[in-house]
Amino acid sequence: MTAVAGTRDGSDVPQEQSADGSTDQRRELAKANHVLVDQGILDGFGHVSVRSDEDPTTFLLARNLAPGLVQPQDVQVLTLDGDTDDPRKPYLERHIHAQIYRARPDVRAVVHSHSPAVIPFGVSSVPLRPILHMAGFLAPRVPVFEARDTMGAGSDLLVSSAESGVALAEALGDAAVVLMRGHGSTTVGGSLPEVVYRAIYTEVNARVQVEAERLGACTYLTDEEAAATVATNTPQIGRAWQYWQDRAV
Template identity: 85%
Template sequence: MSQGRTTEGVRDQRAELAEANHVLVDQGILDGFGHVSVRSAEDPDTFLLARNLAPGLVQPEDVQVFTLQGETDDPRKPYLERYIHSEIYRARPDVRAVVHSHSPAVIPFGVSTVPLRPILHMAGFLAPRVPVFEARDTLGSGSDLLVGTAASGAALAEVLGDAAVVLMRGHGFTSVATSIPEVVYRAVYTGVNARVQAEALRLGECTYLSDEEAAATVATNTPQIGRAWQYWRDRTA
């Protein structure tokens, strides 16, 4: 591949990553905090993540390049929890994009005995399980709950396993996927499912998607993600 095409590819990923930040803010998944990253298309042993900045303010020029050890040559201040991203990329070669959110709608399912389960057909990716990361198991009883080291990032990645979403007790959630549009879709519908499930539980016992139904909805919905991505992106243009 020519240097010109390589540079163009990096520029495109930076622009798409900035768009993802804006979409996630518009959809109420990120606010002044949280972040989204993408594995580099040019070097899979690196990933792109904005500098330490509120997501709604991120522009392509704010994107930094990190190694899978969470290191960068960029002198600007990085996010404290970049290790969420670096360690998931290290543990999951299939993952191409990661979102970390503090969505209030999702947090109750990480602090209660009620598991987050797919209740609507747009969230079949939540099956067969949504694990919960307990920071005390790794960071002790007096931590700030932040994943600020490679060791805690690796522990989070281990709890995530092969799932699409992991809850973080008292903190938020992290979703993973094979592209920026897909990880944004999963983050958005994780929040939607959490709100719908909480409302349904107020009415009584719920009927959840079976694993077979969930798999079928994923097969149907995944090819349609681009439609939602275009709409969300155009809203923030």
């Protein structure tokens, strides 16, 4: 291995490049794909990206490929316009990632998924709210993106243009998760482990909330409780990340 330019997580640890050209970030991104498939968040569709450590005006995202098949060499570098020099076909919905990175300098990683338990909260009047302590990041609110507002009444609901990406980023605002009506959700975080954690527990929270609501009126985390759980849980994410990587193929 030889050291190449760039650092990870703002540290002075240089990125390592192996003989096949893959870097630590590319390998970690490939692993994040596999973890999200193993955890039932991604299937043949959806994607995860990370902002480049070497150039924060670019981000890394796999080429147009099922997440379970992604390897480090499948990772492309894209600009905040969603463009790439890589001749291989990119994802149609790369604009989700590009426009969120443009709008949110604090965001270092993005997951877009169609995980099913979340869908009802994007199509009904019931808001997704933090009901368990592992999902405090859902507070204070989870906004819903309505595709018709920018894409008209007959769209395919996909965020496949810069214009719709801008609208999605505006709907997200400063939240951690935005629901996409009739489509799925997009989750953001400060690192790949954090965004994977959030995507997993957004789906868990949705399942638990539906079950709890069937029993009657529910008690949700207050904003203060939610903030306290985030402060406690965030430093613990590495433990789960290690386990999730180990069990993923």
